[in-house]
Amino acid sequence: MKRLITCLLALTLCAGLMCAPAAAAEESAPSRLTPVQVWGTITRLDDDSILLENSNESNPNSEIIVHLSETTYLIDAVTGDPMKTEDLKDGDTVYAWVGPAMALSLPPQAAATIVLGNIPADYAVPQYYQVAEVKPQIAQPINPPQPLTYVEFTATDGTEVKITDKAQLTPYLTKNMVYLESILPGTELLVWKDSQGSVIKAMLFAYDYRxxxxxxxxxxxxxxxxxxxxxxxxxxxxxxxxxxxxxxxxxxxxxxxxxxxxxxxxxxxxxxxxxxxxxxxxxxxxxxxxxxxxxxxxxxxxxxxxxxxxxxxxxxxxxxxxxxxxxxx
Incomplete structure (x- = not known):
């Protein structure tokens, strides 16, 4: 899927960025192309694609075709458990991270990295991030070194995230143990936050790099x-x-x-x-x-x-x- 994403045209994405409000553009300027978040209501569902009525007001496209593949993560937004395409239905609200490139068509089309479904009303949907940079915790002069008590990282979209040892860390679909030390540049994860914006849960996907x-x-x-x-x-x-x-x-x-x-x-x-x-x-x-x-x-x-x-x-x-x-x- 990564090669497919790379090969798709990015002109629609560029247009979307130019149409975004100036204030939003000033908040953070991503240093690299990253997946674009879209969300809205499913108006048509096929085996390998979703026609989504887009509710992201900063995106100029009222509709978007979201393509699903064998490598797309389809996940329950509440539990973090995997879902199947047949678990979705017309009228459902979903969140998806797509692209970043979109094919020039009407409506535009993009491949999904992750899709979140089964979203209750007024639910704080978890956010998908890929780690771009980890800020090292100041080491204490203790031998042997003690486990980290927190990790701060910058995501590829420019978002700053802090995860403490109070948060629940889980792996996706494996029984491997994951720790704060497991969060490295390139790590992909879903992050749940409480009403104060503190991370309460993070689910780490398998590391995709050497x-x-x-x-x-x-x-x-x-x-x-x-x-x-x-x-x-x-x-x-x-x-x-x-x-x-x-x-x-x-x-x-x-x-x-x-x-x-x-x-x-x-x-x-x-x-x-x-x-x-x-x-x-x-x-x-x-x-x-x-x-x-x-x-x-x-x-x-x-x-x-x-x-x-x-x-x-x-x-x-x-x-x-x-x-x-x-x-x-």
Whole structure:
């Protein structure tokens, strides 16, 4: 679904942002494209789509077709339990996070990341967030380190959220234990708040990345640990050292005269089925950058690859996509 979302046109979204009230635009300016929240009444329901009469006044579209897929979370807004499409019916109120891109049609269409149903009247609907940056809690000089008592994070839409150890933390559809320490850049979660705005419950979805990158003007960190220095290309693109980043994830990096840098699964890494190749991607300085998808098929991607003083560098976003890493703010 993520590739589908990426491929959809974003022109309708841009128009919606331009039509939003100026005051709302001044409150916070998201640094990246994020899912758009829509809500309203179901006027038509199919197996894989919902026609929604949109009640979000900041969105210029009175109706929107919300597409559902196998990866869409369809969740009971009260309990957090999964729902089925057949649990919905015409006239129901639902909240959905879609896009961020919308297909140009009438009404516009977008793929849903999450849909909330079974919403009682006047109920404080939980909010969906993806963590962009976690603000570290000041560590106390105690050995061994004590569990966190709170986590503050900035979501990808710019919202500031604080979750304390008083809140109930639950995983979605697993029996894994989750803690405040489980909230990392890239984490997706649903958050319930009380009438004072304090978080009383948070439900964490399975982490969708191998880890996260943090990039400054001079250094790059993988999962919070500095692994190397960054470099800028002639056109201002941020470049990262392939070997330093990949090896921090337990991968192996070699050099091939015909392919350039070759990044492969390490001995201790679990290779997903049905892959038969160990190679994740190859990158030739000044040449092709080839990735390997989940079916073992090779595809070409684009970015800047250079070699300098024996170190091979690759564009930040290209490397993050090839290694499935979240880019933290």
């Amino acid at each position: 880890g996260y990158l943090s990039v400054s003007e001079e250094a790059v960190s993988v999962n919070g640990a500095v692994v190397g220095k960054t470099r800028a290309s002639e056109d201002g693109d941020v470049l990262l050292p392939i070997r330093a980043v990949a090896e921090a994830l337990g991968m192996e990096v070699s050099w091939d005269a015909a392919k350039g840098a070759v990044v492969s699964y390490g001995e201790k890494m679990i290779k997903p089925a049905p892959l038969t190749t160990n190679v994740l991607f190859t990158a030739m300085p000044g040449g092709e950058i080839l990735g390997v998808d989940g079916d073992g098929e090779t595809y070409e991607t684009y970015g800047t690859c250079v070699k300098e003083n024996g170190v091979t560098y690759l564009s930040l976003h290209t490397l993050a996509n090839l290694l499935n890493l979240f880019i933290a703010d």
